[in-house]
Amino acid sequence: MTSADETRVRVGVFGLLGSGNLGNDGSLEAVLGYLRTEHPEAVVDALCGGPEAVTTRFGIPATRLHWNRAEYRTASRAGAVAAKGLGKLVDVFRTAAWVRRHDVVIVPGMGVLEATLPLRPWGFPYSLFLLCASGRLLRTRVALVGVGAAEIRNRPTRALVRWSARLAAYRSYRDAQSRDAMRAMGVDTARDEVYPDLAFALPTPRASGPDKLSLSPGPVCVGVMDFHGGNDDRGRAEEIYRRYLDGTIRFVRTLVEEGRPVRLLTGDDCDASVVAAILDAVDSPLVTAADAASLADLMKETAAADTVVATRYHNLICALKAGTPTLALSYAAKSDALMDRMGLGAYCHPAREVDAGRLLEQFRALEQGSAELRQTLAEKNLIAARQLEGQFTALTAALFPATVPVHAHATREAS
Structure with a gap:
């Protein structure tokens, strides 16, 4: 040094x-x-x-x-x-x-x-x-x-x-x-x-959003997770995983049958196995997998979608920050709290008990309210940006003492 x-x-x-x-x-x-x-x-x-x-x-x-x-x-x-x-x-x-x-x-x-x-x-x-x-x-x-x-x-x-x-x-x-x-x-x-x-x-990517001139529905991003429950679910981890995967596959298959392009997102290297299982079960060119290497990449993917359905917490954040209407496959209270904070508390579905039929109902309701929800997210994101400015100001005050030389302090105290 x-x-x-x-x-x-x-x-x-x-x-x-x-x-x-x-x-x-x-x-x-x-x-x-x-x-x-x-x-x-x-x-x-x-x-x-x-x-x-x-x-x-x-x-x-x-x-x-x-x-x-x-x-x-x-x-x-x-x-x-x-x-x-x-x-x-x-x-x-x-x-x-x-x-x-x-x-x-x-x-x-x-x-x-x-x-x-x-x-x-x-x-x-x-x-x-x-x-x-x-x-x-x-x-x-x-x-x-x-x-x-x-x-x-x-x-x-x-x-x-x-x-x-x-x-x-x-x-x-x-x-x-x-x-x-x-x-x-x-x-x-x-x-x-x-x-x-x-x-x-x-930084928020430039919002490309769905093509408003197109008469056909736009793409849906589906964020997946290698989900086996939490610490208290070890005894039924495989059951939770199978139910989560089966429900997600049925949901994706229904979207494809309706002609919707589906883009699969991950948030951790371990999620690749879930992507592979979905691609194998829903054999269609309409289903593709994103190769995102950062949250910026994920935000670009979600900004280009009509709607996002996601499990991982930071998949949700990327979609919400991009201003895209989002439905959470919630696996913990933090996901529910995030969605509520961003004005989408009604659009949560339990990841431990994915019900494809109910999920589709919530998805359709989400899309019907898309325009209003995009406005809500724009307002909530401005609030979040201001609050984080306060976080960094507080952090500086707590951790970084003023860079004034010691002798300068002594001089002021003596005067």
Whole structure:
């Protein structure tokens, strides 16, 4: 590090970034945009799941989150189990050493305080606890910015998440339900604020929208997910997945029979298997799959559609931000809260119990109210943009002390 770098604020970003989840990377992109605009002097690097991908895409140095490269693979042999145990110990020192090099560490968005999808306590919750504990011990400010949270039943996971939140120097949430969940789990949230998801701070693509001169219905984007329920659904995960997939296939098949082009969207690398299953079951040139590598790509896809039906949380955000009427296949309270916040609370359908007939009824109602809903979304997006300006102003006040030399403070106090 050069002498010039040593005088600049050192900012770390932390999370499952660069690991194939477009929503996580979108949150990182939003925070980096804020830092580059408001704090261009900051020296930024990452501790993350996919360091090579983060460095390639965002141009910042990155370190692997776990010492054990097989951290998220199931360990069955004695050697693999021992490697995981050793990795947990090594990561204590690796995390502390990384935190020590920074003035500020930001956890950008993501559902880091929830377990709405299958989650083991000694995976990411443990990593987050190490981060927040290291920050408190080493006096590095750790900020959980615009994060998602939900009440957690599993005791070890609940304890790790609760203590992570308590040890953080700053917290804000992407919806009121997240703040309420942390309060219910014993965290003092009196000073915590709620803002829209960080992805709403990303640039909005130019709206191409449907061709209004065409007499035929336009394309429908269907965002899919490799969905097996959450932590509390492990016993019936396969049943949930089969029902979700079968219902989605029936819905897509009906659209195709009506001559509607369908564009399949994903939000994580693991969703490719669901796309393949739908393409195989609905053998039609009207069904195609998008190859989106970012939230910007997803927004362009949804902006070009008549209507969107989607499961993943950040698929919904992309569609709503693009101003396209959207129906949520909701798998968690965060999806319902998002849709309600954007004025589309009536257009939610349970992902655990997809009923193709009922889904089609809701879809037709959505399309009938399309013009009014587009106006509603335009208004809600303006509000979200203003609220996120407030989020970044608050973040600067909390994390970045005024860059006035110490002697200048002393002079003013003496005068």
